[in-house]
Amino acid sequence: MNVRSAVKVGAVALASTFVLAACGSKNSSSSKESVNFEESAEIATMDQSKVTDVVGFTQLGNTQEGLYRLGVKSKVNNALATGTKESKDGKTWTFTIRKDAKWSNGDPVTAKDFVYAWQRTVNPKTASEYAYLFSGIKNADKIAAGKASYKTLGIKADGNYKLVVSLDRPIPYFKLLMGFPTFYPQDQKVVEKYGSKYGTSSDKLVYDGPYKQTGWTGTNLSWKLVKNNNYWDKKDVKMDTINYQVVKDASTGLNLYNSKKLDVANITGNQVAQYKNNKDYVLRKQSSMFYLQYNMKKEKVFRNAKIRKAISMAINRKQLTSKVLADGSGNPKGLVSTGLASNPKTGEDFASEAEVKSAVNQNLTEAKKLMAEGLKEEGKSSLSFTLLGDDTASTKQITEYLQSQIEKLPNVKVSLQNVPFKTRLTNSSDGKFDVVLSAWGADFSDPISFLQLFVTGNAQNNGGFSNAQYDKLIKASNTTDSTNPEKRWDDMVKAEKILMNEQGIAPVFQQAQSQLWSSKLKGVVYNSAGVNFDYKNLNLTK
Amino acid sequence: MARYLARRIFYLALTLFLIASITFFLMKLMPGTPLNNQAKLTPQQIKVIYEHYGLNKPVWQQYVSYIVDAAHGNFGLSFQFSDQPVSYLISSRIGPSMQLGGQAMVVGVVVGIVVGSLSAIRKNTWIDGTSTFISILGISIPSFVLAILLQYYLGLKLQLFPIADWGGFSYTVLPTLALAASPFAETSRFVRTEMVDVLGSDYIELARAKGLSRMGIVWHHALRNSLIPLVTVIGPLTAAIMTGSMVVENIFSVPGIGEQFVKSILVNDYPTIMGVTLLYSALLCAILLLTDLVYGIIDPRIRITGKGE
Numbered sequence: 053m054n055v056r057s058a059v060k061v062g063a064v065a066l067a068s069t070f071v072l073a074a075c076g077s078k079n080s081s082s083s084k085e086s087v088n089f090e091e092s093a094e095i096a097t098m099d100q101s102k103v104t105d106v107v108g109f110t111q112l113g114n115t116q117e118g119l120y121r122l123g124v125k126s127k128v129n130n131a132l133a134t135g136t137k138e139s140k141d142g143k144t145w146t147f148t149i150r151k152d153a154k155w156s157n158g159d160p161v162t163a164k165d166f167v168y169a170w171q172r173t174v175n176p177k178t179a180s181e182y183a184y185l186f187s188g189i190k191n192a193d194k195i196a197a198g199k200a201s202y203k204t205l206g207i208k209a210d211g212n213y214k215l216v217v218s219l220d221r222p223i224p225y226f227k228l229l230m231g232f233p234t235f236y237p238q239d240q241k242v243v244e245k246y247g248s249k250y251g252t253s254s255d256k257l258v259y260d261g262p263y264k265q266t267g268w269t270g271t272n273l274s275w276k277l278v279k280n281n282n283y284w285d286k287k288d289v290k291m292d293t294i295n296y297q298v299v300k301d302a303s304t305g306l307n308l309y310n311s312k313k314l315d316v317a318n319i320t321g322n323q324v325a326q327y328k329n330n331k332d333y334v335l336r337k338q339s340s341m342f343y344l345q346y347n348m349k350k351e352k353v354f355r356n357a358k359i360r361k362a363i364s365m366a367i368n369r370k371q372l373t374s375k376v377l378a379d380g381s382g383n384p385k386g387l388v389s390t391g392l393a394s395n396p397k398t399g400e401d402f403a404s405e406a407e408v409k410s411a412v413n414q415n416l417t418e419a420k421k422l423m424a425e426g427l428k429e430e431g432k433s434s435l436s437f438t439l440l441g442d443d444t445a446s447t448k449q450i451t452e453y454l455q456s457q458i459e460k461l462p463n464v465k466v467s468l469q470n471v472p473f474k475t476r477l478t479n480s481s482d483g484k485f486d487v488v489l490s491a492w493g494a495d496f497s498d499p500i501s502f503l504q505l506f507v508t509g510n511a512q513n514n515g516g517f518s519n520a521q522y523d524k525l526i527k528a529s530n531t532t533d534s535t536n537p538e539k540r541w542d543d544m545v546k547a548e549k550i551l552m553n554e555q556g557i558a559p560v561f562q563q564a565q566s567q568l569w570s571s572k573l574k575g576v577v578y579n580s581a582g583v584n585f586d587y588k589n590l591n592l593t594k
Numbered sequence: 595m596a597r598y599l600a601r602r603i604f605y606l607a608l609t610l611f612l613i614a615s616i617t618f619f620l621m622k623l624m625p626g627t628p629l630n631n632q633a634k635l636t637p638q639q640i641k642v643i644y645e646h647y648g649l650n651k652p653v654w655q656q657y658v659s660y661i662v663d664a665a666h667g668n669f670g671l672s673f674q675f676s677d678q679p680v681s682y683l684i685s686s687r688i689g690p691s692m693q694l695g696g697q698a699m700v701v702g703v704v705v706g707i708v709v710g711s712l713s714a715i716r717k718n719t720w721i722d723g724t725s726t727f728i729s730i731l732g733i734s735i736p737s738f739v740l741a742i743l744l745q746y747y748l749g750l751k752l753q754l755f756p757i758a759d760w761g762g763f764s765y766t767v768l769p770t771l772a773l774a775a776s777p778f779a780e781t782s783r784f785v786r787t788e789m790v791d792v793l794g795s796d797y798i799e800l801a802r803a804k805g806l807s808r809m810g811i812v813w814h815h816a817l818r819n820s821l822i823p824l825v826t827v828i829g830p831l832t833a834a835i836m837t838g839s840m841v842v843e844n845i846f847s848v849p850g851i852g853e854q855f856v857k858s859i860l861v862n863d864y865p866t867i868m869g870v871t872l873l874y875s876a877l878l879c880a881i882l883l884l885t886d887l888v889y890g891i892i893d894p895r896i897r898i899t900g901k902g903e
Contacts, residue, residue: 097675097676179639179640179646181629181634248677304847307758311750313757481633511632511633
């Protein structure tokens with residue numbers, strides 16, 4: 053997903069400790085557990101086919117359920133699926149679905165609900181902005197191009213409790229996708245009942261996950277998640293109520309936290325410095341990477357790798373993350389975010405394994421040399437360009453910092469253009485920029501979520517980077533090597549190294565969210581991609 | 595009077611129409627779409643989304659249907675809340691903003707009048723000095739600084755009022771105080787100047803000479819006459835404050851329209867921008883009209899029958 057910077061990504065839990073003490077010394081049967089959570093923005097929609105933001109995915113991940121739930125480090129655990137069979141060629145998957153799963157209205161959850169949901173999402177009429185994730189499932193690309201009916205999608209219900217999915221080509225990260233809300237089932241009866249109003253408020257939905265949502269009117273700032281008594285695994289759900297409040301101001305969140313009304317808060321900038329050594333401090337690495345794209349289509353100078361390298365080498369990323377951002381954001385090791393995925397054999401983190409040190413470290417002497425050589429090759433004596441970025445306060449700081457760093461190179465002039473988020477996206481895809489500060493967050497915990505962006509012709513490849521060897525490696529990882537995890541891994545590591553050595557893009561920093569979490573809260577699963585927070589097993593230690 | 599009113603209402607409608615038109619075309623000049631993920635959409639999907647928002651038609655058709663719909667109170671669908679009509683967004687968010695704005699105006703203006711009058715009566719004493727100092731603070735301290743201070747001291751440290759959130763009356767106290775600073779400062783400065791003026795005029799001298807009590811003079815003659823010009827200041831201020839403040843609403847987590855308006859600009863949510871702009875303009879026009887009418891009532895020298903000179 054495209055990432056913006058100032059609107060902090062991430063759902064946060066704020067737990068209040070008042071475990072209704074009213075029942076006191078009497079029997080404890082009626083003691084209800086509740087926590088108060090904070091969310092950084094409003095819910096835009098709860099329609100699974102239409103959600104595109106982190107807030108929505110967190111809500112869906114906790115109120116709905118698909119074949120799998122993802123555990124710590126994106127470990128795939130059975131949820132609605134009780135059994136999975138993959139054919140030898142990796143192109144047919146057969147899932148057995150549990151018979152005791154129910155929607156919150158009492159309807160059973162069946163294989164047909166999956167078929168309906170998937171067909172609805174890929175149907176161009178639904179205009180789902182996440183339908184592209186279905187690419188690779190049989191006929192999905194044809195349906196998207198309008199060349200086949202959505203009914204031809206490779207998914208079939210064999211009776212009520214067996215689901216068969218056919219693929220055009222093996223998808224190495226297929227299981228991770230099955231844990232992503234876009235692939236969850238939908239109750240046809242309910243979707244059709246509410247029509248275009250489906251998912252626009254909490255009563256125009258049904259839930260098959262650990263919690264039901266109540267009190268969201270479509271535009272308001274507070275709502276609740278309450279334990280879903282129709283959930284098949286309700287015995288493992290310890291929390292009765294999660295209260296949500298949208299808090300957009302970090303100091304408000306902190307004040308609420310300090311007044312013990314809330315037990316978790318997002319903190320930023322100065323607050324991080326102040327609370328870094330607090331026992332409640334938690335640093336959540338996000339899978340969001342900020343990087344510079346050079347418009348090689350428009351500006352010939354940027355086709356010169358020396359010039360790109362010089363710009364990248366002029367940037368002191370350590371200073372940027374520790375002094376300018378100072379919110380826990382980290383130095384990038386490459387395009388793929390740290391902590392996203394680890395080597396299937398050795399367990400080593402992808403980012404560390406593929407790191408090209410010269411691509412992300414400052415070296416001003418070398419940078420000056422490369423810039424001089426590059427300019428000479430291009431027959432120019434100076435370089436001036438505009439750096440495009442978002443118009444939020446934090447992005448302005450970042451672009452100003454980058455400007456000051458890059459202008460340390462002799463004869464280089466950088467001007468800044470800061471525009472609203474969507475304008476930046478439009479200008480990027482229309483090629484109306486020289487250099488742009490872009491950001492991308494992984495949709496699922498696999499390096500390919502980042503690496504496929506810079507294949508020749510990819511829609512996110514705004515700068516027009518193109519390298520035949522890179523394209524070949526990415527293609528191999530998706531085709532010939534897709535069923536061989538180790539070989540596929542090597543392909544991706546090599547590809548990332550090419551991208552970094554060539555400086556097709558220049559990574560700037562990896563976003564992180566600093567939080568304060570009450571130590572009483574246990575059982576939270578955090579993942580940097582997909583559904584960020586899973587509260588199914590959330591509980592309070594007594 | 596009826597003719598005057600009819601004419602004014604006609605001009606009001608004309609103004610709104612012009613504002614709606616200008617906003618519409620300005621928005622059309624800006625880049626941006628309702629799409630969140632444009633690069634990942636197929637042309638067919640984009641077509642469906644454009645049709646959904648009526649963006650597939652030629653601009654003049656969009657314009658006509660926009661004006662017609664707007665006249666019926668329908669501003670289209672919000673880009674950021676999927677399938678949520680802008681009119682619903684506004685109607686569900688305007689309440690808290692208006693409540694806070696109204697309370698802030700009442701508090702600010704009443705306290706402002708009292709402080710301003712005291713200041714004028716006791717001109718060049720310590721009372722005057724102190725109140726001038728306070729109102730200059732009120733003008734120069736940005737509302738977000740005041741909001742944060744109030745939240746920290748009255749909310750967190752003394753725990754007198756809730757830190758943030760929206761519930762009963764107690765939740766409105768801190769945001770009301772934060773918002774009241776500016777109308778208070780404006781009013782007290784204005785009333786002081788006016789009253790110093792009035793207190794120095796001949797008829798006050800006459801009243802004094804006739805032996806009226808000091809309080810009587812201030813209450814019956816000075817105050818009423820110095821408040822008349824205040825009406826012109828309060829009008830537009832009310833409109834501005836009742837349509838919400840982004841910073842104050844953000845800091846106190848108030849589900850108001852001000853914060854939503856600014857956010858809609860940041861994410862290019864044109865239907866919401868236009869809806870709120872029109873609402874704000876309508877409110878301002880209505881208040882200006884009301885101001886003129888009230889003026890005639892409280893100041894006998896101005897009669898709006900159109901006769902006179």
